[in-house]
Structure formats: C-alpha cells, structure tokens
Amino acid sequence: MKKYKFIKWFYVILLLIIPWRMTAQQEVIQQIFREALTDYTAYNHLQWLTEHTAGRICGTPEAAAAVEYTYQLMKQMDLDSVWLQPVQVRSWDRGEPETGRIISLNSGVIEVPVTALGWSIGTGNNGITAHVVEVRSKKELQRLNRDSVAGKLVFFNQPMDPAAISTFSAYGGAVWQRTNGPVLAAKLGAAGCLIRSLSIEIDDIPHTGITRYQEGVPKIPAVAVSTRASNMLSRMLKSEPGLRFYFRTTCKEGPEMNSYNVIGEIRGADHKNQFITIGGHLDAWDTGQGAQDDGGGCMQAIEVLRLFKKLGITPRHTIRAVMFMDEEVAQRGGQMYAKTADHKSEVHLAALESDRGVFRPMALAVSGNKKQMNNLKKWAPLFKPYQISLVHGGGGTDVGPLKKYYPDLLLMGLIPDDQRYFTLHHSAADRFETVNRREMQLGSAAIASLVYLFDQYGL
Amino acid sequence: MKKYKFIKWFYVILLLIIPWRMTAQQEVIQQIFREALTDYTAYNHLQWLTEHTAGRICGTPEAAAAVEYTYQLMKQMDLDSVWLQPVQVRSWDRGEPETGRIISLNSGVIEVPVTALGWSIGTGNNGITAHVVEVRSKKELQRLNRDSVAGKLVFFNQPMDPAAISTFSAYGGAVWQRTNGPVLAAKLGAAGCLIRSLSIEIDDIPHTGITRYQEGVPKIPAVAVSTRASNMLSRMLKSEPGLRFYFRTTCKEGPEMNSYNVIGEIRGADHKNQFITIGGHLDAWDTGQGAQDDGGGCMQAIEVLRLFKKLGITPRHTIRAVMFMDEEVAQRGGQMYAKTADHKSEVHLAALESDRGVFRPMALAVSGNKKQMNNLKKWAPLFKPYQISLVHGGGGTDVGPLKKYYPDLLLMGLIPDDQRYFTLHHSAADRFETVNRREMQLGSAAIASLVYLFDQYGL
Numbered sequence: 001m002k003k004y005k006f007i008k009w010f011y012v013i014l015l016l017i018i019p020w021r022m023t024a025q026q027e028v029i030q031q032i033f034r035e036a037l038t039d040y041t042a043y044n045h046l047q048w049l050t051e052h053t054a055g056r057i058c059g060t061p062e063a064a065a066a067v068e069y070t071y072q073l074m075k076q077m078d079l080d081s082v083w084l085q086p087v088q089v090r091s092w093d094r095g096e097p098e099t100g101r102i103i104s105l106n107s108g109v110i111e112v113p114v115t116a117l118g119w120s121i122g123t124g125n126n127g128i129t130a131h132v133v134e135v136r137s138k139k140e141l142q143r144l145n146r147d148s149v150a151g152k153l154v155f156f157n158q159p160m161d162p163a164a165i166s167t168f169s170a171y172g173g174a175v176w177q178r179t180n181g182p183v184l185a186a187k188l189g190a191a192g193c194l195i196r197s198l199s200i201e202i203d204d205i206p207h208t209g210i211t212r213y214q215e216g217v218p219k220i221p222a223v224a225v226s227t228r229a230s231n232m233l234s235r236m237l238k239s240e241p242g243l244r245f246y247f248r249t250t251c252k253e254g255p256e257m258n259s260y261n262v263i264g265e266i267r268g269a270d271h272k273n274q275f276i277t278i279g280g281h282l283d284a285w286d287t288g289q290g291a292q293d294d295g296g297g298c299m300q301a302i303e304v305l306r307l308f309k310k311l312g313i314t315p316r317h318t319i320r321a322v323m324f325m326d327e328e329v330a331q332r333g334g335q336m337y338a339k340t341a342d343h344k345s346e347v348h349l350a351a352l353e354s355d356r357g358v359f360r361p362m363a364l365a366v367s368g369n370k371k372q373m374n375n376l377k378k379w380a381p382l383f384k385p386y387q388i389s390l391v392h393g394g395g396g397t398d399v400g401p402l403k404k405y406y407p408d409l410l411l412m413g414l415i416p417d418d419q420r421y422f423t424l425h426h427s428a429a430d431r432f433e434t435v436n437r438r439e440m441q442l443g444s445a446a447i448a449s450l451v452y453l454f455d456q457y458g459l
Numbered sequence: 460m461k462k463y464k465f466i467k468w469f470y471v472i473l474l475l476i477i478p479w480r481m482t483a484q485q486e487v488i489q490q491i492f493r494e495a496l497t498d499y500t501a502y503n504h505l506q507w508l509t510e511h512t513a514g515r516i517c518g519t520p521e522a523a524a525a526v527e528y529t530y531q532l533m534k535q536m537d538l539d540s541v542w543l544q545p546v547q548v549r550s551w552d553r554g555e556p557e558t559g560r561i562i563s564l565n566s567g568v569i570e571v572p573v574t575a576l577g578w579s580i581g582t583g584n585n586g587i588t589a590h591v592v593e594v595r596s597k598k599e600l601q602r603l604n605r606d607s608v609a610g611k612l613v614f615f616n617q618p619m620d621p622a623a624i625s626t627f628s629a630y631g632g633a634v635w636q637r638t639n640g641p642v643l644a645a646k647l648g649a650a651g652c653l654i655r656s657l658s659i660e661i662d663d664i665p666h667t668g669i670t671r672y673q674e675g676v677p678k679i680p681a682v683a684v685s686t687r688a689s690n691m692l693s694r695m696l697k698s699e700p701g702l703r704f705y706f707r708t709t710c711k712e713g714p715e716m717n718s719y720n721v722i723g724e725i726r727g728a729d730h731k732n733q734f735i736t737i738g739g740h741l742d743a744w745d746t747g748q749g750a751q752d753d754g755g756g757c758m759q760a761i762e763v764l765r766l767f768k769k770l771g772i773t774p775r776h777t778i779r780a781v782m783f784m785d786e787e788v789a790q791r792g793g794q795m796y797a798k799t800a801d802h803k804s805e806v807h808l809a810a811l812e813s814d815r816g817v818f819r820p821m822a823l824a825v826s827g828n829k830k831q832m833n834n835l836k837k838w839a840p841l842f843k844p845y846q847i848s849l850v851h852g853g854g855g856t857d858v859g860p861l862k863k864y865y866p867d868l869l870l871m872g873l874i875p876d877d878q879r880y881f882t883l884h885h886s887a888a889d890r891f892e893t894v895n896r897r898e899m900q901l902g903s904a905a906i907a908s909l910v911y912l913f914d915q916y917g918l
Contacts, residue, residue: 034622040661163493165845167897201896202499360819360878362846386624387821417876419819419897437660438626438878 025457029382029449031311036445039310042303043437045073046296050289050432057118057286058326059091059257066282067260070298070323074264079305081267084260087336089326091257092119094286095250098223102233103129103244112229115206115287115427116249117178117195117222119213119329127248128153128192128221134237138176141184150189153245155237156181157196157230160422167200167422168356174198175209182222183214193222194245196230200422204228207427208285210329223247259325261333266308268317268455275341276451277320277351278304279398281327288430292421296358296440298323300414303444304451315455317349324398327355334398342405350454352412352447353396357421358440361386364450365393365413372410372459379453388446391415410459412450414443484916488841488908490770495904498769501762502896504532505755509748509891516577516745517785518550518716525741526719529757529782533723538764540726543719546795548785550716551578553745554709557682561692562588562703571688574665574746574886575708576637576654576681578672578788586707587612587651587680593696597635600643609648612704614696615640616655616689619881626659626881627815633657634668641681642673652681653704655689659881663687666886667744669788682706718784720792725767727776727914734800735910736779736810737763738857740786747889751880755817755899757782759873762903763910774914776808783857786814793857801864809913811871811906812855816883817899818875820845823909824852826870831918838912847905850874869918871909873902 049069056062067084074082100114116122133148134155135141144154156177164170175198182193197206206224213219225233236243262282268274280297284290301321308315325333341348364383366376373392380390394413402409416439424430508528515521526543533541559573575581592607593614594600603613615636623629634657641652656665665683672678684692695702721741727733739756743749760780767774784792800807823842825835832851839849853872861868875898883889 033624038621162497165492165901360876417819419901420895423895436879436882442624442878 025382025453028313028452032307032448032452033386033445035307035310036303036441036448037438040437041306042299042444043440046291046299046435047432049295049299050291054289055286056282056284056290057092058089058259058283058329059254060286063259063283063325067262067325070262070282070302074262074302074321077264077306077309079264079266082264085263085336085340087259087261087325087333088256089259089332090119090329091254093252093254095122095252099127099248100223100225101246102236103246104236104240105243106240107236112233113204113206113226114223114247115208116251117211117224118208118285119253120182120211120222120249120251121219122249122251123192123221123247125250127246129244129246130191131242132194132233132237132245134234144188146189149185151191153192153194154181154185154190155194155233157234159196159227160198160200162200167418170200171198171422178209178224179212182211182220183217186218186220190220192220192247195222195224197224197226198422198425199227199427202227202231203423205427205429207425208287209426221249223249261325261337262323263320264302264305265318265320266305266315269314270316272318274317274347274349275320276317276349276455277322277399278447278451279322279324279351279353279396281325281333281355281398282323283326283328285328285426287426288428289432290430291432291435292357292424292430293426294327294355296435297354300354300358300440300444300447304448307444307448313452317455319451319455327397331397334401337398338401338405341402348402348406348409350410350412351399351402352394352414353399354414354443354447355396356414356418357416358435358443359416359418359420360439361388361414361416361443361446363389363391363415364446365391365415366459367392367394367411368459375459382453383446383449386442386446414447416443484841484912487772487911491766491907491911492845492904494766494769495762495900495907496897498900499896500765501758501903502899505750505758505894506891508754508758509750513748514745515741515743515749516551517548517718517742517788518713519745522718522742522784526721526784529721529741529761533721533761533780536723536765536768538723538725541723544722544795544799546718546720546784546792547715548718548791549578549788550713552711552713554581554711558586558707559682559684560705561695562705563695563699564702565699566695571692572663572665572685573682573706574667575710576670576683577667577744578712579641579670579681579708579710580678581708581710582651582680582706584709586705588703588705589650590701591653591692591696591704593693603647605648608644610650612651612653613640613644613649614653614692616693618655618686619657619659621659626877629659630657630881637668637683638671641670641679642676645677645679649679651679651706654681654683656683656685657881657884658686658886661686661690662882664886664888666884667746668885680708682708720784720796721782722779723761723764724777724779725764725774728773729775731777733776733806733808734779735776735808735914736781736858737906737910738781738783738810738812738855740784740792740814740857741782742785742787744787744885746885746887748891749889750891750894751816751883751889752885753786753814755894756813759813759817759899759903759906763907766903766907772911776914778910778914786856790856793860796857797860797864800861807861807865807868809869809871810858810861811853811873812858813873813902813906814855815873815877816875816880817894817902818877818879819898820847820873820875820902820905822848822850822874823905824850824872824874825918826851826853827918831869834918841912842905842908845901845905873906875902
C-alpha cells in the first residue's frame, strides 16, 4: 500500500511539474525575444563591421580587420574563452574597375555593367574583343562545337527562374553557369566568358561569386554582366549576330595568406567537452559590405552568446560562436574547424550556420531522425507566438564538414524569408541599410531559443 | 434500375470533375503568381506615383496629380469602365519646416527633429517656449492636474512596445497619444503638446499622422519628436526638470477641396450588378512618398485587374479597383463609396483593402461565418506553395463603411509581414526604395487568387 501511495504521489508531482516546466520554457524564450528586440548591440556592431571592413574577401587586409574586430568584440564579453584558429587561405585582387562594352555596327558602342567573377584570371591590359555565342541552357550548350565557339566569348544567359517562390532554388538552377561556365566554354576553345548576373531581378548591378577552373583546361577570363544588360545583349544578338563584345579585367590571384576562424565560447556547466556550434562566415565578396552575406549571420552568432550571458542562462554543454573564414572561396575555415575538433577529441552535438540573410525568420530547421523530429514537434507551440515553424533540414557550408567526423551531429538551420536575398547577394547592393534590426534580432532570438532548448532538454 | 445507373454515373462523373477542378484552380493560381512575379508594370507605376506625387495628402495638388495619374493608368487598360467619384476633403498646409529645441541650463540649446501632427494648428511666428511635463502612460496622465500642467508642454512619451511581435498591436497601444494627446493636454490647460514619434525603432525621423481636436476644448499646437530625441529629452528631464522646450510650426488648415475616388472595373459576365471591391488609399502623408502607405496597395489593386485581363480570366461578378481618397484624415472616400453603392442599389459581396504595406504576404484574411470559414479551409492547399495561410479577419478603413449598408458583405484582407512597416509609416522614410518588387507582387497575386476563387466558386 505504501508503495502505491508513493507511485500515486509521484504522478501527482509529475503532473504538477510538467505544466510548470512548459511555462519555464515559454518564459525563458519570451525573455530571449524581449531582450533581442529591445537591444541594439548586435545591430550597431554589424554597422561597424560592414562599414569599416567592406571588401573582406579572404586574403585581404579587410578580412584581417574583420578578424581582429570580432575577436576584440568577443574578448570584451566576459566569455570563458576567445581565440583565433589559424586557416590558410587563397588571395585574389580585383585590380582596376572592370570595363564591358557591346560593339555594334547598328548601335555603336554601349557600356554595360560587368564585374569579374571571383578568382577569374584577367584579360591583360588590352582586354578582349570577340564575337559572342549565346547559350540559354545546358541543352543549348550541348549543341555547340569547337567550330562555332573557338576564339569567341560564350555568353551564358539562363535567367534565375523569376517565378520560383524559393529564390534559393532559382539560384540553384542557374549557378552552374558561374561556377562551371568558364571551364565548359574553354573546352570548346572560347576566348572568354560572359555570365548573366545571378540576380533574381532585372537590374544594373552585376553580382560576382566564385568560379572554378579545372586542371588541364585553359583558364579564360570571365565576367558577370548585369541582368538588364544581358537582356539587351541577347536582343541585339538576334538582330546582329555579328556584334562584338569588349571587356577588360586586371584581376589576378595572389599568394596564400594566413587568416583565422574567430571563436568564442561559454563553457558548459555539465559537459564542457560537448559542443553546440553557432556560426556565420566572416569573409564577404569584395564588391559590397557583406551585410546580409554574411556579416549579419556572424553578429547573430555572437548575439546568441550575449543573450545567454545577459539573461544568466548557464548552458549545460559548451556553446560556441564561430566566425568562419573563407566560405566564399575554398571553405577552408569550415574544414579546419571540423578537423581540429576531431583532433582535440571534442564531442560535437549540434551545429547551425546562419547564412541565408538576416531577414524575418520563417522556420528553424533540424536534420533529425524520426524520433528526434517527433520530439522537436513538441517545441512547436513555443515558437508559434513568433510565427516560426520547426521543419526538417538545416546545415550550412561551414558546419557541413563536422558531419564527416561526427555522424550523429545534428545540423540545424535558420530559414529567413528569402524574397529579397538574391537582389543583394554578392553585389554592391549588399549593404548595412538593407538590414532591419527587428528581422535580424528575431533571427538571433530564434537561434538562441533553439540552442537553449536543445542544450537543456536535448532531442 | 435505370435511375440507379444514372445516379451511379452521376457520381463517377462528379469524381472525375472534382479533381480536375482542383487542378484547374491550381493552374490558374500558378499562372497568376507566375505573371505577377515576372512582370514589372505595377512596380514601375508605383515608382512614378511615389516619385512624382510625393506629399499627396488630401486637398493638395499632389493628391490631384495622383488622382489624374491613376485615372489615366486605368483608362489605358481596356477596362469596362473607369471613372472619378467626387469626394470633398479637408485641406491643410504644413508651412515652413518645423523647428524643435531643448533649452537646457546644463547643456545649452539642442536642436531635435520634430514634425507637426497632421491638422495641428501652428504655434504662430514666434513659436512656443515652455516647461515640459512628461507622461509615460495613461495612468501617469491621470495623476496630473491643472496646476502642474497649465502653460506647459505635455510630453507624451509612451513607447510603442518594442518586444511586441505584432507591430500593429504595438502601434495600437501607443497611438492614443497622437490622436488624443492634444485634447487631453489642453483640458489641463497645456500650451502645447510633444508626442513621442510612433516609430518601432530608435531613430531620428519623426513620424506624423492625424491628431483630433474636440469642440469646446482649446486647440493647442502639437509636434511629434523623434524617438531618439524623446529618449534624450526624457533623460535630461530627470536631471533638469526645469528645462524648457521651444518649437515653431506654421501649419494651418485650409478650405475644403474637391477630390475623387478613382475607380476602374471589369464587368461581371453573369452578375454585373454584384461587386467585389479591391482597394488601396491614394492619399499619403506629406512628409514621405507614401510607397508602403499606401501607393503600393493602390498599385496592387490595379494589378489585380491587369492580371485578370492579361490571363483572360472573365469574372462572373464585377471586379473593381478603387483608389480611395482621404484615408489618413477623415475617411470621406470610403464613406462616399459606400453611400453611393447603396444609393445606386449595387449589390456588394466582398471588399478588400491592402493597407498594411506591400511586404511579403503571410496570410489572407476573410471575415466569414463558421460555414464560410470551413469552405475557405478547402482553399488552403492552393496557397500553401506560396507560404500564405488563410485566416479569419480582414477589413480596412475604407472598405469598412460598406458593412453598414451590406451586413452580409465579406471583408477580406492581405496580411503582409509587418516587421518593417512602423519604421517607415507616416515618415520621410516611406520611400519607393523600401519596396521589393517580388514582395509586392506576391501580394498582388495573393489578392488576385483569392478574388478569382471567390468570384468563380463563392464561399
């Protein structure tokens, strides 16, 4: 009888505890969102980063300044540890402002906005003038042969699908032109490459980004042409297939340079060798300020630590903010972070990279198995007041490599609204002014809340 | 037996028709979104409207230009009818740029950004200099009496709650200060009124908006003070309660003017006297371009008609786009539209006003009864690909008056993301550059899709 009584009381207490625990979770998450929405620290630091270290592609002095700035920022935060993790990176210099011109017998010479693709070779001082062969799809490319292409410029002009609701899928469908276009064109003997700028809008700003050469295939110079100018060039080619295009770039690759991932952590009270990583990438294309891609993501990661400190939340596991170096070019920061973690026998539980812009968060993603996703569902009501859903997915270029060493690692992700991202991405338009503080901070709070729940209650 | 056979075939045919009909709906909605996302007409027209008719508060030449522009736009669209509906409006002139100064013994004279509240009286040429009484809530106001207020400036400084996730609810909680502050202060003998600018951010741009005087209560001049300056003033008052504030405004009310609602319609094939109204308001505060509030909403309404025409959708009921005049001041356009509809024995089925900014649409709202909401639910899968949910709600300042004459009217609404709205609202920051074409056009497509479904299938 006594035993039964004990069991009865056990359940009564459990029933009292369960709703209380839900309320405690709700309360902490409410505090996190309130603190994030009323504070300007992360936003002001993003302003400094974007306005003072614009151009911080890996291997540049601007990137070095960004490393030092974020290191000092975290040093002042009373964290348990802040350090630099060495990463060797490639370097490249854009050189003089690029020139692009349509040379038409009908219409004369028309200047058009172009930008060298990242790590492209330059044209040499005199530039290149050649006829143009337009290609609007992979299929059209297959119809070309060496006779029709040799000595010419291949103009890859497949638009990002403007009717796609997911702009990331529109980007995914068109990015092959920028990464592989120069190699595909060079294999047919092309002298150079014009790529339709990867913008979801018709605009006058060319978007840059990495291009990849291949060993054994000649390197040819490549530029992105703004979408509006690409439309014009395409129209003009229909009536005047013999027109020529001139472009001049003086960009060139430099030596490998020393750089760093910047890491700060709050040590776990219960499991200091078990890690939850929150990251962004510190490098950004040299043509813009890198506010949405990805200064904002970096500041969100640091903000998660600030929120924990400010609200007095002691994590059970060690929480790290990592500013990864070299996401845009060779992803060496992410690889070094994973390799070092393994080397030091760290145990990594979860990792999230915010690298889709800092727009209003629509969802948090977790790459869990069936059981974990079922557990995750129980947290959905906690995020409902903030209109954030919990979905399957997650990951990021720089946290992906961890998975190789930690197969059980949970990849997580912040999914912001993506309608505005690909008007800015990799271009001069990616500026601080495009960041709305509330949107950015809703994202910081969303990440902090997910980390808090996972750290305290697991999945 | 023959009868049973007939019934059996009836059901077989029904089963064949139902899925086909769903597919047809999906297809039309897909066409609507594709056309909206790939077209620039509405966006380009919004650019013209905002850049050429900025300052178009009712009763101004700018408002008259906006009437003429949108009338001509619709005239060129091959609609069945386009006309101007006369509305008499109040007029007001802001006068010379406003001046605001904190006059401190400790810190000297500090200029602060102020803007006259709409339809406020001016201070006279010499301005007002007086001591300041700060009030941070309705409760604090109740503690004041004539002795403590007479001859002073009442400074209403209750912030919009920055931690509110719905910025509209934050606005709703604070707007009493702007609309009623001057009357409440004047009843206690105040000489003037300072209102903390209704911005959700700490910034330097004062936001204007209508204020209301009351018969029998003296009219006192009122300005909005930017949120950052309000914080400063509040801090300074703590250490120096005797500081004074100077402001000068030369605004004044003018005569009543003739103006218009601008209306275009596509006549219904089956029920030409039954109407579905889509609207925005054409007037906008004189300090900005009125891009988000509400030029964008107007252009979305016209775009709905363009989408119907372009895609060859023949509506069963008459679809109207209405640019309402005078939403911001006395709502006479909406009242006139409703009264005229009743007068002409029109039958109005549904009405939607887009007036929450043209950000990414999160939901469509319908004010249906239980049965109608249950029917609405069946359309939810049609909007899922666009991440737009269907919720209960809807309405708008200018379509609300219809409900008085048509109790069965369905009010509908477009609910865009609201995180950015109250940094722009009623201020110089409400400019064309804040509009993202895709976000605006997702909204146009959402409205057009709801109108299409309601028109063809009812609720």
